[in-house]
C-alpha cells in the first residue's frame with residue numbers, strides 16, 4: 001500500500017489565526033460562529049490560508065493517485081483530519097489520525113494521535129508526549145531549504161529541526177521525500193544510521209501536489225493500526241512519484257491563483273457534522 005503522509009487542508013490555516021482576535025472578530029462578523037470550521041477563511045481580505053485543498057478535493061485527488069491511505073497533517077489542529085475521516089468513511093482510503101505540531105525547535109509530525117497537542121513546546125517534550133499518547137513521532141522535512149517559514153506567515157517561525165537535535169531525540173522516523181534528490185539520499189543515510197523509519201509525504205498545500213511523494217508500506221498492511229506498526233518496525237520506504245519541478249511549478253501557479261483572484265470564485269463550504 002502507498003500513502004501520502006503529509007497533506008494540508010484549508011483548516012490548516014485555522015491555527016495561524018486562532019490567537020488573532022481581530023481576525024476571529026472579522027470571521028465571526030462576516031460568516032458567523034461556524035466560519036472557522038466551514039473553510040471560508042480564503043474569502044477574507046488579505047488573509048491567505050496556508051492550505052488550499054478542501055477535504056473533498058483531498059479525497060478525490062488521493063483516489064486519482066491510487067493512494068491506499070493519507071494523513072491530514074494540518075498545522076496544530078486536527079479539525080481537517082476529523083472532517084476528512086468522516087468524508088472518507090464510504091471510500092477505500094484510510095485516513096490516519098495526524099497533526100503537524102509547531103514546536104519551539106521546528107515542525108514535528110505526529111501519527112496515531114487523535115487529540116490536539118499543545119504547540120511551541122520543546123521538540124523533545126512534544127515527542128515524549130506523542131509517545132505517551134501511543135503515537136508515532138516523525139521529524140518533518142529536515143531537507144527544507146529554509147529554517148524559517150515563508151515570509152507571508154504571521155510569525156517568523158522555525159520550521160526545520162536541526163540535524164543535531166534530530167539525532168538526539170527519540171524519533172520513530174524521518175521524513176525523506178519532498179525535495180532535491182541529493183537531499184533525499186543524505187537523509188536516507190541518516191535514517192538508516194539511526195535506525196529510523198523512512199517516510200514520504202508531499203507536504204501538499206494544494207490538490208495538485210498530493211501524492212507527489214509517498215510512503216510504501218508492506219502489502220500485508222490493511223488497517224491504520226497496521227500502518228502505525230509498520231512505522232514502529234521500520235518497514236517503510238519512500239517513493240518520489242512525479243517530476244518535482246513540474247509539480248512545484250503547477251502548485252505555485254495554483255497557489256497564487258487560489259489565494260488571489262481565485263478566492264472570490266471558489267466556494268470552500270464544507271458540511272460540518
Ligand SMILES: [Zn+2]
Nearest residue numbers: 100107140159
Ligand atoms: Zn512543516
Ligand SMILES: [Zn+2]
Nearest residue numbers: 006008100203
Ligand atoms: Zn506541512
